[in-house]
Amino acid sequence: MNTADLGLPVDVPSTALFTDHYELTMLQAALKAGTAxxxxxxxxxxxxxxxxxxxxxxxxxxxxxxxxxxFRFDPGVLGFLRERSVVNAETLDWLAGYRxxxxxxxxxxxxxxxxxxxxxxxxxxxxxxxxxxxxxxxxxxxxxxxAAAASRMSSAAGERPLIEMGARRTHELAAVAASRAAYVGGFTSTSDLAAGFRYGIPTVGTSAHAFTLLHDRERDAFQAQVDSLGRNTTLLVDTYDVAEAVRTAVEIAGPELGAVRIDSGDLLLVAHRVRQQLDELGASDTRIIVTSDLDEYAIASMAAAPVDAYGVGTQLVTGSGxxxxxxxxxxxxxxxxxxxxxxxxxxxxxxxxxxxxxxxxxxxxxxxxxxxxxxxxxxxxxxxxxxxxxxxxxxxxxxxxxxxxxxxxxxxxxxxxxxxxxxxxxxxxxxxxxxxxxxxxx
Structure with a gap:
């Protein structure tokens, strides 16, 4: 197995330095005392x-x-320990053969x-x-x-799928581990491609507000996304006016529109309004995905809302407190x-x-x-x-x-x-x- 499989930078040869200094000094003292x-x-x-x-x-x-x-003490690791005088020569010799x-x-x-x-x-x-x-x-x-936070969120969500979206809210390597743990706890997919690559977790994602703002009109952004990704894509509808965005989204993608995503506002209220509007426009199969600083309590509060999936970031990757x-x-x-x-x-x-x-x-x-x-x-x-x-x-x-x-x-x-x-x-x-x-x- 190579270091990439562990989520390590490619220049880190082993996990041996994922340790505390005092563990090596305890080792040195125990070797000298004959108790090691x-x-x-x-x-x-x-x-x-x-x-x-x-x-x-x-x-x-x-x-x-x-x-x-x-966990191997290769020459580079041993050289670091020798240079810093972390342990003596006898201990370095012992570490060189550690398995x-x-x-x-x-x-x-x-x-x-x-x-x-x-x-x-x-x-x-x-x-x-x-x-x-x-x-x-x-x-x-x-x-x-x-995983414990994910489990609580999964329980609150019931049968509705959960998307892990927290990579930008934590350390880049922790994000990969967090995605894996979230999957264990009940999440169904991740936005983090590194997690998908290393662990085979399904990945999802379409666009952010920046994509809408890039274009001269919201309509142009929606058209570009549908042209590229197809009618089953998910369109982000809260950059400007939500009702207008939903209307434009259905005009462009038709009733085959895959989903709309809501990322701000009173999610409970907005979800009900969007669901009613989608149904009136004939897009009854279009799903509603909500994001925006969700935790298990917010998810539970929307149990009766017409929501089809949740995207969770910050609260998940920080263990929900x-x-x-x-x-x-x-x-x-x-x-x-x-x-x-x-x-x-x-x-x-x-x-x-x-x-x-x-x-x-x-x-x-x-x-x-x-x-x-x-x-x-x-x-x-x-x-x-x-x-x-x-x-x-x-x-x-x-x-x-x-x-x-x-x-x-x-x-x-x-x-x-x-x-x-x-x-x-x-x-x-x-x-x-x-x-x-x-x-x-x-």
Missing amino acids: ERRSVFEVFTRRLPEGRRYGVVAGTGRVLDAVEN FSGDVWGYQEGEVYFPGSPIMRVEGTFAECVLLETVILSILNHDSAI HPTCSMVYKLVARAESADPTDPLVPVAKKSSGGKTSIGGRKWAARRLDEHGVAEAEVVGTGPVPEELQERQLLVQLIRDGQVLSRESLDVVRERHVAARANLPLSATQLSRGEAVIPTEYV
Whole structure:
């Protein structure tokens, strides 16, 4: 796999520098102390959901697998570390041969999660696992935040399709990842061609206000677009007077006009007026697409409006107010020596301030009620109860450093739909509340 597949600039040879300085200094100190090769278990989890959210969405797993596979300290990276004196020569020698050779387990991408859910578990030596902390967290925190916002918007939209249009509202590389995460969460297409190229997401787009303003008359702009793209195109009708624009659009394209887009004003009111006007003009099959700083609340408010699709940008790519999931990557168990047969000892941070952790290598399962609806997230460190054996959530993603399989985004999307459908109905409420099911520790 090349770096373009990861959304990286072509001159970045690996993902090895997507890390924090202190991870390398910890490595150096552990190598000197003789503790670097102790078998260790790190887990990714969040202590709480973003305020008001009822569930989280696991997204970015596929990108994590790519990042781990491409985590290599090539000569250019090693030269940078040597020049900056980040680590000593012995550590540079160790890094030159770095290849992750451990195991990774995780919730499947598209699954939902809750506070304390061990959504990813990384096992290997301390040295090889600690280096992956930042790249794993940066991917999962970003992508899961976007997917959660997308899921809420998808739920609010019902059967109406959602278009991701946020590329110009975020970093150019984050935009590609955001489009992928939005697709996982329920969006159907994107305006970002890089996302379409890398991930096969359907792309859409026609014109902006600049195209209308380029021409001497709105009529000329509409005619040029129809001549080029056909009658099934989408015409932007709110550059000047909406009613006049709709009338002109139907005159030029006829009742076969594909859609009109409204990007300003009172969208609810304007959509009703445009729908009535289109029907009176005989364009009853022409769809109405609305854009303009939408979020899940605005989408929900238009549930009864004659709208056929929504385009969402800023609020989506910023997580609709929650741009991160506050996931952490914590050491939860380690051996007492470098002997690979040594048993694992649970470890955990015990300081005050709400940042305590639970030690031990964990499993997770979702208990269902008699109707097949989720009623609890069960997390434990001992034997898995027999009644939960078939409900376990962690699957192996990497074995001995080798990625076991990769899934298509369509499979991931379908998984999310099924996972959300298995939650209590209150999961889709937009009103603020706690996690829709509790996390129980056994």
